[in-house]
Amino acid sequence: MVKLQINGKTVEAREGEMLLAVIQRMGIDVPTQCHHEAIEPTGNCRLCMVEITKKNWDGWKKSVTSCLYPVEEGLIVETHNDKLFEIRKTILDLQLARSPHSDYVTKMAAEYGLEKSSYPAEPQGDDCIMCYACTRICDVLGKSAIAPTMRGHEKIIAGPFGEAPPDCIGCLSCAHICPTDHIKWNDKGNTRKIWDKKFKLIKCKKCGKKTITREFADYLIEKRELPSEYFDTCDVCKRKETAEKMGELVIKAREATI
Amino acid sequence: MKIDSITKLDKWRKEILTKQKTIKTKVLICLGPGCLAGGSDLILKEFQTLLKKKKIKDISVESVKKTGCHGFCARGPLVIIEPLGIFYSKVKKMHVKDIIEKTLQKGEIIEKLLYKDPNTEKIYKEWRKIPFYARQQKIALRNVGQIDPDEITDYIANGGYAALAKILKSMKPDDVIEQVSKSGLRGRGGAGFSTGRKWATCAKAEENPHYVLCNGDEGDPGAFMDRCIMEGDPHTVLEGMIICAYAVGSQEGYIYVREEYPLAVVNLQKAIDDARKYGLLGDNILGTDLCFDLKISKGGGAFVCGESSALMRSVAGEIGEPRAKYVRSVLKGLHDKPTVLNNVETFANIPVIIEKGADWFSAIGTKKSTGTKAFSLAGKIKNTGLIEVPMGIKLKEIIYDIGGGINDNREFKAVQTGGPSGGCLPADKLDLEVDFDTLADNGSMMGSGGMVVMDDRTCMVDVSRYFLNFLVEESCGKCVPCREGLFQLHKLNEKICEGKGTEDDLKLMENLSETIISGSLCGLGQSGPNPFLSTIMYFRDEYEAHVNKQECPGGVCKNLITYRINDDCNGCMACLSVCAAGAIKGKKKEQHIIDEVKCDRCGACFAVCNINAIDII
Missing domain, CATH: 3.40.50.11540 (NADH-ubiquinone oxidoreductase 51kDa subunit)
Incomplete structure (x- = not known):
């Protein structure tokens, strides 16, 4: 265990833990955008910045992203002050210029007293805040179908060469994790469309309900070594089937004892 | 042949040296980037073809060596004849025959190919004595320009x-x-x-x-x-x-x-x-x-x-x-x-x-920055090229003694060190000693060693815009302060260049810079606002002229200047023929006139006029 000080309070933390986890456990509200428990931190949004110092640093302070900074013995952390407020506010101000129509961004910016960006709205702005949550969750799933492409202000999240990603299995993880709902998808009839790629949805053999894409099912079957007919029925029907089987077993067992 | 012991290496070295001693005269031809662009590969070929045909005592094709950059790019292509160190500059293919017949065969010097210092008019025969080289000390570059990199x-x-x-x-x-x-x-x-x-x-x-x-x-x-x-x-x-x-x-x-x-x-x-x-x-x-x-x-x-x-x-x-x-x-x-x-x-x-x-090395340079540093001198300086100098040398010495001063003897305005993330230092900082800490203390940095010299016709607001544009394009785009911050900083800078900026914009830029510095993930963003910060630190008056008077003191920002032909015009029609916008009117031997509305401020007329008959207002 490591002992450190956060906003004047001494706390204990596990070695290797990141500052942000400790801060959140204490119930302190530090804003984040790109942080998500399911994925590795990358420090894109910079909102979780805190100021750190140590007793022997002679009053010298350093701003670090708490999501990436591992806890250290004797560390003195400050999560809110004028400088940090200014950094967070400017970041949101900049995002407001790029994504003026995003509810997510406008709400966060409003908390810092920003109604309109100090900067001119960007003509090519969209709702993507470049938090990489989508690409990171895709990496976690082992597909890495999409990635940040291009550079600087032109950077976008896309498949290889800007085309429909060949490795995408239409699992929708990216769309669900996206904090600004920027990743669009739709299911029409038996077809799912995402990233300009079309997928066929599996129809439950029993009830006819559409479940997941064929590609996603095949991937899971292969990866988790599931039986090949595993996804032929939907979850509900599968549960029903199990319940029926169990019921039959119970009846049989009862009959046997009588 | 494998050199599988240190004794074998020593023996091999001795053999090479004995063999090299038989080649008494060496003709070094610089194939560095600058000289190569000037056609030094053709010069090398010409030497080889001509020497194959000719029999001269102690000289053969083996005497001719291609080398890496010798340093004095402004005077390239360079041909150096060792061991005398004869320095021929601005050599062309047609000179090769002369060099072989006169210098190599008869030991005569071809004076027109020697370097003449434009400041003192002194002619130098040996390269080591030329002021550009005399102040240098080469450690990292010790072999560059001296040996064939392929051998x-x-x-x-x-x-x-x-x-x-x-x-x-x-x-x-x-x-x-x-x-x-x-x-x-x-x-x-x-x-x-x-x-x-x-x-x-x-x-x-x-x-x-x-x-x-x-x-x-x-x-x-x-x-x-x-x-x-x-x-x-x-x-x-x-x-x-x-x-x-x-x-x-x-x-x-x-x-x-x-x-x-x-x-x-x-x-x-x-x-x-x-x-x-x-x-x-x-x-x-x-x-x-x-x-x-x-x-x-x-x-x-x-x-x-x-x-x-x-x-x-x-x-x-x-x-x-x-x-x-x-x-x-x-x-x-x-x-x-x-x-x-x-x-x-x-x-x-x-x-x-x-x-x-270690002691030998640490005796060179300053206490905290030991040794030497290589710099590439570029911009509005006479002796552009590659140099290596001991740490602690004054900026002035680099720019005036080695660099030969500013092109056309114009006035020095600033020198940018440390590349796009570095900073621009003004004339009153010319006495600064060049080392890691002194440069950093003065709002610039050592960087990897780029040195771009600017004269009085440079607009510092425009310089900041140029380097910010570079950084916007090169930012990886991962973190918000660098991606969005530098983008907006550049936009605001552009606005000022167009004469549409306000005092509030300057304040916004300064505040934004602070967040970019402390908020960015890597060194690119953390030093990204430096082009703006160092220019506004030393050249605030230029920013204010743009903002308050809509004037560009350097005469660069297109929206804020106009070209006018003065009474010195002799009607040579040179400017008229280069004007792509068709904005210049006039007859031969009569003073020309520029139509300000048609003029797109490309500056071609200004560049072509060699009697200074065009003013930038």
């Missing part, structure tokens, strides 16, 4: 791989690290971190394997020092890296070179192949237990890949984006293993430090 024998004849032999014979890895630490050598890539300390940390790291990387991703506009070392003396980089591998216990290394340096890639590959062939790379180097091999990793040319963590990801085949370095890359670098990453110039210094000793 390992040339490097060996000049003492190459002797330092490697020395450590293998008589030094333990710790001794090597101690020497490098004691020498005070600081990383030449820009940040100036102690090389010895970096090596010591890596050597002590428990995880294995250890990697040695060389950063040849020189990306600053106007910088070409590393390029010239890699092209002109590739073996010194190799030797430096092998010594490092021995010190930190590494068996695998990479040289990261940008693909825009094709010749550097070719020359380094040739050097690696040769070193392998002779047993200087690979298993059991020089018959000892040391095993180390090297590969070239080619970069796609992203500026940000010069940043250590982005470079390491790029070498590993991932996207070249930086990561937070709260755990330093020397402990968690390439493939998350301990890694030493040094710049090309840093490695080039190593063999000399080992050979001559």
Whole structure:
């Protein structure tokens, strides 16, 4: 265990833990955008910045992203002050210029007293805040179908060469994790469309309900070594089937004892 | 032939030297980037063809040598005749016959090819005496321009791989690290971190394997020092890296070179192949237990890949984006293993430090910045070129004594050091001593060694705009302050250049800069606002002129200037013929006139007029 000080309070933390986890456990509200428990931190949004110092640093302070900074013995952390407020506010101000129509961004910016960006709205702005949550969750799933492409202000999240990603299995993880709902998808009839790629949805053999894409099912079957007919029925029907089987077993067992 | 022992290396060196002694006169032809652009490869061919036909005593085709950059790019193509050091500049193919017949055959000097100092009108016969060279001291560049980079024998004849032999014979890895630490050598890539300390940390790291990387991703506009070392003396980089591998216990290394340096890639590959062939790379180097091999990793040319963590990801085949370095890359670098990453110039210094000793090296330069530093002089300066000077030399000495002063003897305005993330220093800072700390204390930085000189016709607001534009394009786009912040900073800067900026915009820019510096993830963003901050620090009056009076004192910003023809015009019609907008009217031998509405302020007329008959208002 490591002992450190956060906003004047001494706390204990596990070695290797990141500052942000400790801060959140204490119930302190530090804003984040790109942080998500399911994925590795990358420090894109910079909102979780805190100021750190140590007793022997002679009053010298350093701003670090708490999501990436591992806890250290004797560390003195400050999560809110004028400088940090200014950094967070400017970041949101900049995002407001790029994504003026995003509810997510406008709400966060409003908390810092920003109604309109100090900067001119960007003509090519969209709702993507470049938090990489989508690409990171895709990496976690082992597909890495999409990635940040291009550079600087032109950077976008896309498949290889800007085309429909060949490795995408239409699992929708990216769309669900996206904090600004920027990743669009739709299911029409038996077809799912995402990233300009079309997928066929599996129809439950029993009830006819559409479940997941064929590609996603095949991937899971292969990866988790599931039986090949595993996804032929939907979850509900599968549960029903199990319940029926169990019921039959119970009846049989009862009959046997009588 | 494998050189599998140190004795064999010494013997080989002696053989090479004996053979080279038979060639009495050497004709060195510079094939550095500048001279090559001037056609020095044709000059080399001409020498070879003509000498094949002719029989001259002591001179043969072997006397002619191609070399890397000799330094004095402004006077290229250069032909140097050793051992007398005769310096022929601005040589053309047609001069070759004369050089052979007069200088090589009869020992006559061709005066028109000699260098004449434009400031003193003095003519110099020998290159070492020319002021451009006289103030220099070459350590990292010691062989560049002196040897044929393709010939390992040339490097060996000049003492190459002797330092490697020395450590293998008589030094333990710790001794090597101690020497490098004691020498005070600081990383030449820009940040100036102690090389010895970096090596010591890596050597002590428990995880294995250890990697040695060389950063040849020189990306600053106007910088070409590393390029010239890699092209002109590739073996010194190799030797430096092998010594490092021995010190930190590494068996695998990479040289990261940008693909825009094709010749550097070719020359380094040739050097690696040769070193392998002779047993200087690979298993059991020089018959000892040391095993180390090297590969070239080619970069796609992203500026940000010069940043250590982005470079390491790029070498590993991932996207070249930086990561937070709260755990330093020397402990968690390439493939998350301990890694030493040094710049090309840093490695080039190593063999000399080992050979001559730490004390010799630390006696050069200043107390905290020892040794020398290579710079590429560019911009509005007479003697553009590649130089190496002791640390602590004054900016003034570099610009006026070595650089020969400003083009057309115009007034000096600023010098930019440290590339796009560095800063611009004004005339009253010319007395500053050039070292890591002094430059940083004055709002600029050493950087990798680019030095761009600007004259009074430069607009500092425009300079800031130019470099911010560069950084906006080169930002990787991962974190918000750098991606969005630099973008908006550049937009605001552009607004000021157009004469539409306000005092409030300046304040907004200053506040925004603070967040970009403290909020960005890597060095690119953290130093990104420097072009703006250093220019507004020293040239606030120019910003205010743009904002308050809609004037551009440097006469550059198109929206704020107009060209007018004055009474000196002799009606030569030169400006009229170059005006693409058709805005100039006039008859031959009569004063011309510019239609301000039609004029698109391209400046072509101003550039073509050689009697100063066009004013910028």
